[in-house]
Amino acid sequence: MEKGEERVNEEEATAATGEAEAEAEVNPWEVSGKIDYDKLIDKFGCQRLDQSLIDRVHRLTSRPPHVFLRRGVFFAHRDFNEILDAYERGDKFYLYTGRGPSSEALHLGHLIPFMFTKYLQDAFKVPLVIQLTDDEKYMWKNLSVEESQRLARENAKDIIACGFDITRTFIFSDFDYVGGAFYKNMVKVSKCVTYNKVVGIFGFTGEDHIGKVSFPPVQAVPSFPSSFPHLFDGKDHLRCLIPCAIDQDPYFRMTRDVAPRIGYHKPALIESSFFPALQGDTGKMSASDPNSAIYVTDSAKDIKDKINKYAFTGGQDTKEKQRLYGANLEVDIPVKYLSFFLEDDDELEHIKTEYGSGRMLTFDVKKRLVEILVEIVERHCRARAAVTDEMVDAFMAVRPLPSMFG
């Protein structure tokens, strides 16, 4: 494919039949329902990230692939193979990811793309741009411009706490950075996309404000190196790889459609599934229900209480029944969380075998999960406490990056 129009199964993408009503909803503003990720790959027209690609990453980076790759958290892609082809030939690329700063406290699900992006940055030794869409959140949420900008800086601290290399990382807020070459690219993209097309992709209506219609080009253009003249001047053919959750795919489907028409490579994507809510595996965690997620601001006691009280379990009601029947691992949230954060493959396999067969109890699995989450959250808190305002300024300064490649 990859010549001309992006392949999207339009029929399925816009289907609103009786059956479709029961289907999961996945778009940049809503993720709900029980998601069938195989179906989503077909519907969006992206590709499954298979073992041969993971093996190739292992070989090219000379380090074990990240646990999120090994365990299928990042499970889909567009043209990731082309990024690896280019890399193998000695051509570098850059990474682009982002965040919509709609809330002060991040939960573990928010950290996943950043943890994975940090791994990619370290493994491939490439520059990274991180977009904070404070303009988007101002337009979609009931926030003032000032509050959106404050949240952007607060979120930047959490992002920096993930350990990004300041010599390779540029973080920017749209309200601060839009202008110049970036704005020119916004206008170029806007000229290539009809209103009907954005309605088809994003489902806007005539009663939506025009800020919504104007926004997709803002999220599109960091995919083009010329949007960052202080970083990539004269490198218009540099490729871009975007790690993100799969709900952001519509933006980049649009971007990939436009890219060759304005002289750029289509950005490649590597896309994750959603970190499940404590209550069960039916979508992303909800910012409106603090008990649906573990926040990076939760105390050890909060974490213990939430896991013990709210984590949906596939274990049996009583010790006796658990010994007899074992746990249903398919629906068990503690096991799912462990598969994201317990890096030791042998220990994870051991827990799954023992817990599934009934020799291990829910209580013990939850206890191990609490240990691991408390360690992650406490480590994050320590790192975040060390992030000063001066460091935020330094990451967000419009400047050349000293270590671009290698």
Add this chain to the structure above:
Amino acid sequence: MEKGEERVNEEEATAATGEAEAEAEVNPWEVSGKIDYDKLIDKFGCQRLDQSLIDRVHRLTSRPPHVFLRRGVFFAHRDFNEILDAYERGDKFYLYTGRGPSSEALHLGHLIPFMFTKYLQDAFKVPLVIQLTDDEKYMWKNLSVEESQRLARENAKDIIACGFDITRTFIFSDFDYVGGAFYKNMVKVSKCVTYNKVVGIFGFTGEDHIGKVSFPPVQAVPSFPSSFPHLFDGKDHLRCLIPCAIDQDPYFRMTRDVAPRIGYHKPALIESSFFPALQGDTGKMSASDPNSAIYVTDSAKDIKDKINKYAFTGGQDTKEKQRLYGANLEVDIPVKYLSFFLEDDDELEHIKTEYGSGRMLTFDVKKRLVEILVEIVERHCRARAAVTDEMVDAFMAVRPLPSMFG
């Protein structure tokens, strides 16, 4: 009125009845047909600029009102009286006008708003911002970004040649200047306007690209002082007066609707009719027909030839019939052009009387018009030739203005 929604006669504005098909078309992209300016005032919902306002300008500025005011070239307004009220109380304002740089050579019609704006700047001693919408012209015309930017600078030279005071004038191109506070205001405006609303005002369709939908806020926000922090920092309540041709009214109808919702005064407008084409009084001059207009690049011979060959005349076919019946001044282009550019009221009256009664011949009227136009065009050419690239840079530098008020 002026509280809440702008008054627009929606029924007339959107009427597409049999009768309406024969009507003139006046919108930012098309001006055609025989325009009834009284009807246009009703349709757009603006106000007629009457003699009492002109007298007030005379009194407040202690100088004779500009010929374009005296002769009704600027004939409509919105809240110009409020600008004068504020001025009388000692509150200053700023001027905002602009140009879409779609062609290299300007014709006389293009100069009219700038000549009038220069008069306003001198008479009221106020600062002025001039927007060059190179982004708009890139999106609407088949131009590259670079060509749009080049035309913007070329047009800036013609604008500067009109004699603006560099200590009070900031000229900017959208591609250069959009960003920061200006972009924040664009986003604020976008959040206040639905897609249905812009369709109602501008008539976009679903097949139009989203750049068109995104553009109206770009033309709106120079109406708000905070878009120019280097000029008006802390002066958010400064009023804005926009001199423009009446085809730009839709942009500012939208702007005036939004202004109070985001904390600004509604901009006031003072609006001109169109300079007629040589072939007759049915709209603006056409850039696609070089013989429909006098260009500032035309030689004395070009001007003489164009006036003699193409200027539609209300005079009679033969000398004898002219002596007998006189000229129809209502349709006579030389007389209309003289009413724009012959400043001497007595001489103009004399010509109209003599020509209308048949004592003066078309040949002599055209001869006098050629003299006047050649003088204007030659004066403009000399002034433009003296505009250096350094002067363009100086007018377009983002800087405080040394003489803001008084």
